Amino acid sequence: MVQWTAEEKQLISGLWGRVSVEECGAEALARLLIVYPWTQRFFDNFGNLSSPTAITGNPMVRAHGKKVLTSFGEAIKNLDNLKGTYSQLSELHCDKLHVDPENFRLLGDILIIVLATHFTKDFTPACQAVWQKLVGLVAHALARKYH
Amino acid sequence: MVLSATDKSNVKAAFGKIGGQAEEYGAEALERMFTTYPQTKTYFPHFDLGKGSAQVKAHGKKVAAALVEAANHIDDIAGALSKLSDLHAQKLRVDPVNFKLLGQCFLVVVACHNPALLTPEVHASLDKFLCAVGTVLTAKYR
Numbered sequence: 001m002v003q004w005t006a007e008e009k010q011l012i013s014g015l016w017g018r019v020s021v022e023e024c025g026a027e028a029l030a031r032l033l034i035v036y037p038w039t040q041r042f043f044d045n046f047g048n049l050s051s052p053t054a055i056t057g058n059p060m061v062r063a064h065g066k067k068v069l070t071s072f073g074e075a076i077k078n079l080d081n082l083k084g085t086y087s088q089l090s091e092l093h094c095d096k097l098h099v100d101p102e103n104f105r106l107l108g109d110i111l112i113i114v115l116a117t118h119f120t121k122d123f124t125p126a127c128q129a130v131w132q133k134l135v136g137l138v139a140h141a142l143a144r145k146y147h
Numbered sequence: 148m149v150l151s152a153t154d155k156s157n158v159k160a161a162f163g164k165i166g167g168q169a170e171e172y173g174a175e176a177l178e179r180m181f182t183t184y185p186q187t188k189t190y191f192p193h194f195d196l197g198k199g200s201a202q203v204k205a206h207g208k209k210v211a212a213a214l215v216e217a218a219n220h221i222d223d224i225a226g227a228l229s230k231l232s233d234l235h236a237q238k239l240r241v242d243p244v245n246f247k248l249l250g251q252c253f254l255v256v257v258a259c260h261n262p263a264l265l266t267p268e269v270h271a272s273l274d275k276f277l278c279a280v281g282t283v284l285t286a287k288y289r
Binding site: 033055056113117119120126 | 160175177178179182183184251252254255258259260262266267270271274
């Protein structure tokens with residue numbers, strides 16, 4: 001049973017309110033594909049992923065990044081029911097998309113770095129700790145329906 | 148995991164820009180690691196891990212110095228860190244999973260203090276470099 005203190009919830013919502021979902025989403029996905037290039041295996045139909053510049057500017061990457069982070073926003077609205085929130089997406093990622101759950105952990109770590117570059121000194125150790133907890137739980141929820 | 152020529156020059160340039168702040172970065176990376184991954188504290192029962200701890204600062208300095216040394220000898224990280232590798236294998240025996248955690252925290256520190264430095268390309272190179280360091284330090288474990 002996931003427990004969130006009031007302070008943790010505040011650290012999440014306080015930061016999230018200042019996040020541009022489109023920008024951060026695009027950047028997070030681009031960095032995932034750049035820093036861990038084997039993750040490109042899921043995006044054969046995305047066109048040009050031949051260089052960091054190509055990846056960063058790729059409109060499909062940007063759009064998909066926005067989609068992914070928008071979904072993350074749903075988690076934040078439902079912190080007490082991450083399992084329920086991600087139940088269908090979990091099945092989708094297993095049965096249709098065939099994504100190794102390790103990739104969720106990689107993306108979570110990348111998102112942390114993106115938030116750190118945007119929020120700099122506001123991204124305190126306490127803030128990082130709560131957000132790492134969140135991305136870990138989201139990854140876990142997304143992996144939960146795998147079979 | 149092989150460091151390309153570009154990775155090497157990215158890493159050297161990054162550490163050049165970080166310069167003397169490396170020591171602070173080391174300390175803050177440890178602080179973040181202890182806060183974010185409390186299980187890592189189990190390796191430091193003999194330390195005061197409270198905020199501003201002098202022991203954590205001193206240890207952060209050591210960690211940073213090792214990273215700088217590795218960056219300065221980036222063509223032979225195994226050689227540069229050979230003694231540290233022995234130490235980790237024989238005495239410290241830190242579980243390999245923890246090097247990734249510290250690496251993540253070090254990247255976060257760089258991101259927080261020097262966001263412009265951490266372009267996606269440099270992020271990739273630094274991540275690879277930190278991985279390589281972790282691999283060297285655990286290479287003699289068995």
